[in-house]
Amino acid sequence: MERSADLCLLSLLLLAVPCFSQPGLIQAHFRLGDALVLQPVPPVTKRITSVVWKRNNDLLAEWAEGESEVRYYGGLRGRSELSTGTGRLRVSAASAEDAGVFSVEINNEPQSELYRAAAVDEVPQPEAFVTPLACSQASSRCLLHCYGHTADTEDITYYWKMGDGEWEESEKKIEILNVNELHHVRTFSCRMKDPVSEKDSEPINNPFYRHRSPPDSAGWTGVAVTVGGAFGAAALVSVALFAFCQREFIQKTIKKLEGRNSVPQMSATCNSV
Secondary structure, eight states: HHHHHHHHHHHHOOOOOOOOOOOEEEEEEEEEOOEEOOSSSSSOSOOOOOOEETTTTEEEEEETTTTTTTTGGGGGTTTTTEEETOOOEEESSSSSGGGGEEEEEEETEEOSEEEEEEEEOOOOOOEEEEEEOOOOTTTEEEEEEEEEEOOTTTEEEEEEEETSSOOEEEEEEEEEEHHHHHHHEEEEEEEEETTEEEEEOOOOOOTTOOOOOOHHHHHHHHHHHHHHHHHHHHHHHHHHHHHHHHHHHHHHHHHHHHOOHHHHHHHHHHHOO
């Protein structure tokens, strides 16, 4: 049972806790200085004859068919733009003061969805590090941390990557085990991501990494020497056998030609053979 638990930790895939919003409330994040865009959900498919947007129940923008211009109200006047064809509201150069709960009426019908607009800062450059500081190949387990100076209330998701592998959603702090499956991993990296930005840390060395030795070439050399020696020995035997056969042939030929004193005749006989 303990072994199974360890293997589960090995993959570094700790389940992230999902964030649920209340029914009918859509989160609309924006980066400070960027535009806040609110689009009716679901999109309006019928012809629009009137649109009214409110923020925190205060009138923000309104338009009705037959009117030449959209009327804007409050602090967003001059930075708001309403599309009368789709009902979309766009607020440029949004600031933290523009946050709030927005609602919309289309054709004099209040829409069921509300929009909670909130400003979100860019995530900082994260730093990955290992604890304890004495973590080494002699340790059985250690912790990896992904640190960035952020408010605890910010909507940040953390990811981890082993070597050149894929990013996997996890948690700010994870545990790694000194097991064979991690010995080939050279580095770890972490990522911080929020609704408007994401940044990665520099890779850090895996304290449990073990260098893999290249395949033993001595065995292959021995095989090559053995095979080469076998072929060499066979070649020597063949040469010796050929020389022996030639010697026997020559001796037999000479005996057949004994009594004949013509050397050219012997040469001719050898050539014919």
